[in-house]
Amino acid sequence: MMTTARAQDKRERIIRAAQDCFEAEGFHGASMARIAATADVSAGLIYRYFASKEAIIEAIVQRQLEAIQAHVDCGPRDATSLAQRLTAEYGEPVGYNPRRGNPKLGLELSAESTRNPAIGAVVRRFDTEIRRHITQWLAAPVADGGRAMPPTKARERALMLQIVIEGLMVREAREPDLDRALLGRTLARLIPEVLDA
């Protein structure tokens, strides 16, 4: 049921409102009442689209992970442009940008994954999957857009990349005013070392 355009639209409104609220107040800090008000919808209506607050959180997590997935899938494939993109994104207002993982939500999601088994499982699967994905890219022949690394090295570098990107997420959340020039230079050095060395 509920596959009309109208319904999809409302669901979308709720998700975005929830994302805004969760970003601003955390999963536990945000109340259903506030999410409803933000979505300009009655509190009761939310339960027609989501079974519980928990279900909204799961949907948001799913979406956040998909955004990152998409980021990786369609992103540029050379070290310089990756570094530039990460730098450019750092510190810019995020709002509702499905193309990009939101750092506050990333933190919230990571924390939640350590207590909520359902979310933990989703996150773990995602993390494994995406590392495999990056590993394959790094190991692929240059002719196929890859970097022709031997498998062992490719695995290491994929993990490195993951660690760096997540470290960047933490920094972004904790120090939003960080000097961007410094960050740009830093990433310009770090990323190539991860991808090319």
Added chain:
Amino acid sequence: MMTTARAQDKRERIIRAAQDCFEAEGFHGASMARIAATADVSAGLIYRYFASKEAIIEAIVQRQLEAIQAHVDCGPRDATSLAQRLTAEYGEPVGYNPRRGNPKLGLELSAESTRNPAIGAVVRRFDTEIRRHITQWLAAPVADGGRAMPPTKARERALMLQIVIEGLMVREAREPDLDRALLGRTLARLIPEVLDA
């Protein structure tokens, strides 16, 4: 007031209980009742030692940051041993270990710092301070145990290190079963690139 050994001991019991609960359920998920039960103390008693739940959170944050500070201060100073230490620590049971930042709490604390101004300020000050500290070390003459980097480079590398360590924290929380051999090799490559390249 209240500086007897007994009082200090009880305060410590409460802090540890809070740390356990916060780690397991998050700052907001953990109730004072549960903290009290974990500390084997009545709910009311906690308020003789802490003004509020918020005050406990602040104490825990302070402690976590101090643990990391100590880690940096007295830690080994060459790339190989740093990589080894980080690898060794990864995934080992943390419990109440004042020598080491707890990854779940680190996540919780990072998330909280984006909404709670008091904690945000503490964290920001800490982050700036510790980066300055690392930068000084990297820029210091080799004779003084430093790495003789030019200032600009030292700043970049300090930031890199911070990013890598925080990325490691996220990974540790999200994927506690990660293959430690892989992690060891990865850090053995990454850390020297950050510190020596």
Added chain:
Amino acid sequence: MMTTARAQDKRERIIRAAQDCFEAEGFHGASMARIAATADVSAGLIYRYFASKEAIIEAIVQRQLEAIQAHVDCGPRDATSLAQRLTAEYGEPVGYNPRRGNPKLGLELSAESTRNPAIGAVVRRFDTEIRRHITQWLAAPVADGGRAMPPTKARERALMLQIVIEGLMVREAREPDLDRALLGRTLARLIPEVLDA
């Protein structure tokens, strides 16, 4: 918001329940749980209609003062009938009677006004206002229903009246079984002396 008849009705139910509870147990002695039970409403619901217990207290105080105001405004204007009315009202069951100030609440409100600044201000304004009102009446020409007193005298008599009525309130609360015949004779002498002498 919430101006439907149903909502107004519920708000009224809560106010009356609160009035009963406050009268029986005092502002601080009455718990929200008991007010809710008395109003036959869940504890949480009260907070849809009032922001806090304090807000209920303020509403009750407001109402009590308005009741007295109305009493003065539309009351009879000669000494005999005022004395009779005061006597008649003394000791009769009050319950929820918007036409009349409730003595227990009056005491509670007076006591509260000495500690709660918000209520203190309301009460002070009310007291000044009503004395001015009575003064004007006493000073007004007989043709206008007044008693043609010179201003200085009018001010004194207004204050006297206030003192007597409040003394009556205290007596009513403290000695509800007081001999009404005695009280009737007493007021029949005292009031004219205040208003006519």
Added chain:
Amino acid sequence: MMTTARAQDKRERIIRAAQDCFEAEGFHGASMARIAATADVSAGLIYRYFASKEAIIEAIVQRQLEAIQAHVDCGPRDATSLAQRLTAEYGEPVGYNPRRGNPKLGLELSAESTRNPAIGAVVRRFDTEIRRHITQWLAAPVADGGRAMPPTKARERALMLQIVIEGLMVREAREPDLDRALLGRTLARLIPEVLDA
């Protein structure tokens, strides 16, 4: 037990502290902890001198009533000086003055007497007693310092006096900044009418 001078002194300290706290915060608003701190005594010690908070309240009420009793007993016996004394006392700092009823406590006590049967009984007995006392004075021959009123009139006037004095108490609590000149003139007229007319 506990009849040493030291014990009496401590009991006195506690009573005075309680009086101050009750005056400032009301019977329910004042906590035992604050009373203990004000008396510079440990919380536990209070329970060696009083069985419960309730017992302290009763002691305070008793004392307040005795103070008023003394006021009446040894007070001046002509209308002018009574009016002057009441005027003079109005608005002056009260502190711990056993010679005088404290208006805030008077209000608190009156309110409490409507809910607490023990206190209600004490207050009622006191009120009846004191009115009888005043009545006897008013009915006594002039030669004995009385005013030689016929019994019925004496009863009325005694009640009047009680009402006026209690009204004054309410006014004092509710409007501590009241113009004292106005009050003086007012009482100078009202009291003689009560006592002499």
Added chain:
DNA sequence: TATGAATGAGCATTCATTCAT
């Protein structure tokens, strides 16, 4: 479909009272 009134369990916190020291 949509509302928002209503519920009730749960929360952080306070406080009169007790009791080991």
Added chain:
DNA sequence: TATGAATGAATGCTCATTCAT
């Protein structure tokens, strides 16, 4: 006698969820 640590019930209040309309 005196302390103040400790208790635990009670408080005001919030919030995810339900349901009559």
